[in-house]
Amino acid sequence: MICLRSLPLVPLELKSPLSFRTRAQQHHSHPFSQTLRSHTEPHKTLTRGGTATTTAANVALSEHNDLNAAEEEEPLPSELSEELMPNHVAVIMDGNGRWAKQRGLPASAGHQAGARSLRELVEICCKWGVRVLTVFAFSYDNWIRPKVEVDFLMNLFEREIKSQMQKFVSEGIRISVIGDSSKLPETLQKLISDAEEATKDNSRIQFIVAVSYSGKYDIVQACKSLARKVKDGVIQLEDISESLVEQELETNCTEYPYPDLLIRTSGELRVSNFLLWQLAYTEFFFAKELWPDFGKAEFVEALISFQQRQRRYGARLS
Amino acid sequence: MEKDRGDSANQFFGGFGSFLRKCIFRILSMGPIPNHIAFIMDGNRRYAKKQGMEEGAGHKAGFLALMKILCYCYELGVKYLTVYAFSIENFKRKPEEVQSLMDLMLEKIGELLKEESVVNQYGIRLYFIGNLNLLSEPVRVAAEKAMAATAKNTKTVLLICVAYTSYDEIVHAVQESCKENRNEIETLYASKVSNGVTEGVEEGEINGTTEHDVQGSCENSLSESQALNTTRACNGVIGVEKKKGVTLRAIQGSCEDKWDEATSRTSNGVTEGVADSKKKQWMHPTIKLVDIEKNMYMGVAPDPEILIRTSGENRLSNFLLWQTTNCPLYSPSALWPEIGLWHLIWAVLNFQQSHYYFEKKRKQS
Numbered sequence: 001m002i003c004l005r006s007l008p009l010v011p012l013e014l015k016s017p018l019s020f021r022t023r024a025q026q027h028h029s030h031p032f033s034q035t036l037r038s039h040t041e042p043h044k045t046l047t048r049g050g051t052a053t054t055t056a057a058n059v060a061l062s063e064h065n066d067l068n069a070a071e072e073e074e075p076l077p078s079e080l081s082e083e084l085m086p087n088h089v090a091v092i093m094d095g096n097g098r099w100a101k102q103r104g105l106p107a108s109a110g111h112q113a114g115a116r117s118l119r120e121l122v123e124i125c126c127k128w129g130v131r132v133l134t135v136f137a138f139s140y141d142n143w144i145r146p147k148v149e150v151d152f153l154m155n156l157f158e159r160e161i162k163s164q165m166q167k168f169v170s171e172g173i174r175i176s177v178i179g180d181s182s183k184l185p186e187t188l189q190k191l192i193s194d195a196e197e198a199t200k201d202n203s204r205i206q207f208i209v210a211v212s213y214s215g216k217y218d219i220v221q222a223c224k225s226l227a228r229k230v231k232d233g234v235i236q237l238e239d240i241s242e243s244l245v246e247q248e249l250e251t252n253c254t255e256y257p258y259p260d261l262l263i264r265t266s267g268e269l270r271v272s273n274f275l276l277w278q279l280a281y282t283e284f285f286f287a288k289e290l291w292p293d294f295g296k297a298e299f300v301e302a303l304i305s306f307q308q309r310q311r312r313y314g315a316r317l318s
Numbered sequence: 319m320e321k322d323r324g325d326s327a328n329q330f331f332g333g334f335g336s337f338l339r340k341c342i343f344r345i346l347s348m349g350p351i352p353n354h355i356a357f358i359m360d361g362n363r364r365y366a367k368k369q370g371m372e373e374g375a376g377h378k379a380g381f382l383a384l385m386k387i388l389c390y391c392y393e394l395g396v397k398y399l400t401v402y403a404f405s406i407e408n409f410k411r412k413p414e415e416v417q418s419l420m421d422l423m424l425e426k427i428g429e430l431l432k433e434e435s436v437v438n439q440y441g442i443r444l445y446f447i448g449n450l451n452l453l454s455e456p457v458r459v460a461a462e463k464a465m466a467a468t469a470k471n472t473k474t475v476l477l478i479c480v481a482y483t484s485y486d487e488i489v490h491a492v493q494e495s496c497k498e499n500r501n502e503i504e505t506l507y508a509s510k511v512s513n514g515v516t517e518g519v520e521e522g523e524i525n526g527t528t529e530h531d532v533q534g535s536c537e538n539s540l541s542e543s544q545a546l547n548t549t550r551a552c553n554g555v556i557g558v559e560k561k562k563g564v565t566l567r568a569i570q571g572s573c574e575d576k577w578d579e580a581t582s583r584t585s586n587g588v589t590e591g592v593a594d595s596k597k598k599q600w601m602h603p604t605i606k607l608v609d610i611e612k613n614m615y616m617g618v619a620p621d622p623e624i625l626i627r628t629s630g631e632n633r634l635s636n637f638l639l640w641q642t643t644n645c646p647l648y649s650p651s652a653l654w655p656e657i658g659l660w661h662l663i664w665a666v667l668n669f670q671q672s673h674y675y676f677e678k679k680r681k682q683s
Contacts, residue, residue: 215643216607219488224605227496231503240493242485269646276643280484280636284647309631313407 074127077300084307086260088132089125090282092274093118095266095290102290108152113292115160122207124296126171132206132256136274140180140214157211158188161195168195172204178250179213206254213250215276222248251278258282261306263299265291283309339659343394346663349670352623354398355391356645358637359384361629361653368653374418379655381426385436390662392440392474398619400477402637406452406486420457423480427460431467441473447615448482449490477619484639491613495605498613502603616641624665628654646672 076082093114100110118135125133138153161175168175177192184192225248229235235244251257259275259282267288271279285302287294359380366376384401391399403423409416430437430444437444446461453461461480611617621641627633630651634642648668650661 216640219492219640220605220607220610223492223495223610226492227499227605230496230500237493237497237500240489240496242489245485245489245492269648271643273643276639277485277488279634280639282633284632284634286632311633313635 074124076128080128080300080303081307082129085129085303086306087130088134088254088256088259088261089130090134090136090259090262090275090279091121092136092262092264092268092272093291093294094264094268096292098266099290099292107149108156110292111153111156115156117292117294119160119164120295121299122173122205124299126173126205130205132208132254132259134208134210134251134259134275136210136213136272138179138211138213139273140212140217141273143183143212154185154188157209158185158191161191165195165198168199168202168207172202174199174202174204174206176206176208176253177211178208178218178253179211180217181212183212208251208254210274214273215271215278216273218250218275219245219277221250245277249277251275261285261302263287263294263302265289265294281311281313283311339390339393342659342663346666346670347395350673351395352666352669353396354400354620354622355396355624355626355665356400356402356622356638356642357384357387358402358625358627358631358635359654360627360631362655364629365653365655373415374422376655377419377422381422383655383657387657387662388436388442388476389440390659392442394662394666396474398475398477398622400447400479400616400619400622400638402479402482402635404448404480404482405636406449406481406483407636409452409481420454424457424460427457427464431464437468437471441471442468443471443475444468445475445477445618447477447479447487449486450481452481475619477616479637482615483636484634485636487615488610488640490615491610494613495609498609499603499605506603611640614640621645624648624669626650626657626661626665628652628657628661 076085096110096114097107098110099113100107103109121135122133137157143150167173175195177196181189181192222245226235226240226244230237230240246252246257249257258278258280262271262274262279262282263285264271265287267286269286275282283306285305287298287302289298362376362380363373364376365371365379366373369375369379371379388399404419408419429435436442444464444467446465450458450461457480616638622638622645625634625638625642625645626648628650630649632647632649634647638645646668648665650657650664652658652661
């Protein structure tokens with residue numbers, strides 16, 4: 001698994017999964033996130049949410065070291081509140097096939113159009129200060145699709161990574177890939193490895209691509225890893241806790257492993273074995289548009305919906 | 319006289335309503351009926367506030383709504399119902415509210431066990447799913463008593479999640495799987511040592527690459543209704559080979575119902591994890607998906623086919639994360655005590671529509 005790192009044991013402070021916060025309350029006190037930070041250059045914690053005024057995104061963005069000065073600014077739409085922006089957005093990019101079929105095109109055309117949509121979304125998330133964007137590019141369950149389509153998708157991933165590499169580096173995008181990479185073509189595996197290495201110190205946004213990924217198998221591999229540790233005497237059976245499981249999941253490559261918002265396009269109302277553990281308190285937004293038709297306006301709609309929600313995490317807001 | 323007329327009118331409309339409902343259910347039953355529906359009963363407190371009732375009254379109204387929905391579902395032919403009654407996170411609420419919920423639970427468990435209750439009417443087997451040790455003694459004892467008392471019922475099943483979160487369920491399953499795995503290794507090691515030969519070859523890490531454990535092949539001939547009735551993984555060893563006195567666990571797979579739009583029903587899973595008999599090296603048995611699944615509290619029921627969360631919230635709140643990966647989530651804006659027949663009908667119609675859609679896709683591919 002590409003993203004799995006063996007981390008040194010950290011104090012077993014129970015990290016509550018409920019500790020994702022709005023930007024206004026951002027502070028990273030969890031020992032796990034401290035450990036992660038040591039993997040990368042220390043990066044500036046965005047504290048603009050803590051200030052009293054809601055500054056426009058273009059002022060806040062200038063705090064980033066990685067910002068390309070010549071880049072076009074894109075302020076946050078007025079309907080959105082900067083303080084309530086999600087830290088981590090996850091997307092199930094569904095509907096490429098249907099989009100192509102509607103136009104009498106082959107599925108490959110749908111996937112190309114989908115890739116374009118994705119590029120636009122990455123750019124928007126970058127500009128609006130989303131910290132992590134995770135996309136479900138290819139499920140472990142998708143390996144059974146026709147070989148022609150699967151091969152096309154693998155080629156598409158390779159082409160996209162190659163063509164976007166320069167942008168990742170210049171715009172401070174850190175790319176991570178989660179999923180069972182052993183089933184990917186070797187050339188793609190190498191490309192991914194190189195891309196992750198080249199961008200590992202980038203800190204403007206983390207772009208996680210789930211390829212050959214399954215939420216259930218993520219938990220199974222975490223369980224196997226824990227079983228190994230128990231066998232080796234590194235931990236006791238009784239020590240296995242929510243915190244330990246979380247640390248073993250593939251999303252341990254990020255400071256924000258739990259999406260605040262999950263968007264699924266094409267009107268499907270299910271998660272389809274995307275992130276499982278990580279979605280416990282995630283707000284879902286089901287968009288009826290097909291993925292190639294999902295653009296800035298639709299993203300704003302999802303964000304508006306998200307910002308209106310009252311998140312209680314099982315407790316009660318008094 | 320007026321009152322009598324009023325009562326007769328009520329009786330008439332009640333009877334007519336019941337007749338109408340039965341007609342609608344009969345029509346719905348011509349299509350596929352979900353085997354298992356799960357509910358997140360959200361909105362009791364907001365309902366109480368809206369109606370100007372005192373806080374505890376919202377939960378009482380919620381219980382009445384549960385009984386109503388329960389009857390509708392079982393009448394329709396749904397076999398399994400799961401409800402999210404109390405999350406582990408809910409223990410963080412005000413102690414008075416937690417206590418009143420516990421008292422309500424105790425009271426209602428008692429009522430359910432009475433002779434004339436719905437439990438006997440519909441032959442319901444009760445399960446209390448969750449970390450019951452977190453409950454106070456009287457509630458836990460009552461829950462265990464209720465489970466024992468209804469253990470022989472076979473018509474329908476009601477799973478009440480109390481002191482439950484998916485995290486707790488998964489961690490428990492992981493712990494149990496690790497414990498079994500450790501015991502398995504110890505047993506095999508002991509047999510290896512005692513026999514002096516390499517035996518008990520199992521799947522494991524080959525050439526340092528961890529292989530994917532669980533694959534399977536779902537036959538195309540699996541009919542939709544079968545798939546619907548067995549939405550959870552069908553566990554078990556599919557093939558066992560004996561080779562030169564060494565038992566190889568050839569294929570241990572799970573068939574999973576796949577709902578992706580472009581996925582054809584014929585899923586030819588890759589069979590992996592077969593120990594190379596030529597290598598004959600000793601490898602540790604590893605944990606598989608089926609091991610975790612069988613240790614889940616919810617392992618007593620198939621996966622839900624519909625998940626309904628009331629009050630318009632669009633999140634799972636740590637409910638059945640494992641079991642709902644392929645299950646649609648419906649979020650009517652009605653608060654839980656306001657849930658009615660039409661919400662159920664609408665959910666079932668949607669279910670039938672997507673069922674036919676996937677059938678059509680399957681035939682096309």
